[in-house]
Amino acid sequence: MEDSYRHKGMRRRLVNEIRKKGILDEKILEAVYAVPRHLFLDSGFLNYAYEDKPFPIGAGQTISQPYTVAFQTELLQVQEGDKVLEIGTGSGYQACVLAALGVEVYSVERQKKLYEKARDFLPKLGFHVHLFYGDGYLGLPQFAPFDAVLITAAAPEIPQTLFDQLKTGGRLVSPVGEGDVQTMIRFHKEKDGRIIEERFGKFRFVPLLKNTADD
Ligand code: SAH
Numbered sequence: 781m782e783d784s785y786r787h788k789g790m791r792r793r794l795v796n797e798i799r800k801k802g803i804l805d806e807k808i809l810e811a812v813y814a815v816p817r818h819l820f821l822d823s824g825f826l827n828y829a830y831e832d833k834p835f836p837i838g839a840g841q842t843i844s845q846p847y848t849v850a851f852q853t854e855l856l857q858v859q860e861g862d863k864v865l866e867i868g869t870g871s872g873y874q875a876c877v878l879a880a881l882g883v884e885v886y887s888v889e890r891q892k893k894l895y896e897k898a899r900d901f902l903p904k905l906g907f908h909v910h911l912f913y914g915d916g917y918l919g920l921p922q923f924a925p926f927d928a929v930l931i932t933a934a935a936p937e938i939p940q941t942l943f944d945q946l947k948t949g950g951r952l953v954s955p956v957g958e959g960d961v962q963t964m965i966r967f968h969k970e971k972d973g974r975i976i977e978e979r980f981g982k983f984r985f986v987p988l989l990k991n992t993a994d995d
Contacts, residue, residue: 781904783816790830791817794846797832803850811880812850817843819905820871834984839891841986843871844932848983850877855953855966855980856928858883863923865945867916867988868932872898876907878930885909886923888916890992915991919945926950933988934962943967943975955985 794817795809803809818829820843828835834842844852852874858864860882866875869889875898878885887909889895895913902909912920916931917939924945931938931954938954946952946969955962964980 781819783819787816787818787826787830788813794830794832798847798850801832801847803847803854805854807881808850808853808877811853811877812846814880815873815876815907816905817846817873820873820901837871837894839893841870841891841894843873844985849874851980852930852932852953852964853877853881855964856930856951858928862927865920865923865926865929865942866932867919867930867942869898869911870894870932872902872907872909872911874930874932875909875911876902876905879907879909886912886920886926888912888914888920890915890989892992913992916988917941917990921945928952929954931955931988932985934958934985935988938967943969948973955983958987960984 791813795813818826821829832847834845837843863884864878866887869887875885875887892913899911919942925947927947927950929942929946929952934955936958948969948971950969952967956965957963961982961984964983966978968976
């Protein structure tokens with residue numbers, strides 16, 4: 781579990797790269813810098829850890845591309861102390877970036893192995909995140925309402941339950957679509973309960989699946 785000057789240097793270069801790609805919020809760039817991404821990959825893959833690319837993490841899933849993590853984080857418009865629900869813990873990397881911003885993160889994962897790995901690993905890194913094994917379609921009604929909801933898998937459509945668990949004035953960010961490529965959408969919950977959406981270009985995510993799985 782080493783985070784050396786070399787790793788930090790690689791991370792600084794990664795941060796500069798995603799800044800050039802258009803992420804301008806320095807707090808978010810610092811949060812990316814604060815999370816040692818190489819420790820989320822098996823140790824043989826150090827050279828891939830600080831490339832701005834997604835990477836397989838087992839169970840047929842991927843750790844998102846750092847630019848995409850930063851971009852979704854920016855769209856969420858969170859502040860320190862906000863309560864955020866993430867659907868799709870995966871490696872836990874995105875959850876740690878949010879935690880590094882001072883956000884209180886509640887994250888749900890449907891694959892038991894990934895949930896268990898993140899549950900054991902994140903505290904070792906010093907990140908405090910509330911992790912749950914379950915079906916993200918249901919959200920976490922017992923901890924609602926949330927200031928923001930982040931879906932890190934491609935949703936064919938957004939489950940109404942997740943809008944219900946969002947505060948008035950809250951944002952829900954998700955890639956939406958059924959094909960290989962989806963549209964990133966930010967939904968706003970207005971005072972009168974209406975949902976307004978803004979679109980932010982094309983991304984590739986693994987699909988949001990119904991129910992839990994043990995594989
Ligand atoms: N945020 C992750 C990347 C997630 S990849 C990271 O930073 O590494 C998408 C994840 O969503 C996968 O781990 C997948 O198992 C999970 N997933 C898919 N459908 C789900 C559902 N209905 N509920 C919870 N998690 C789900």
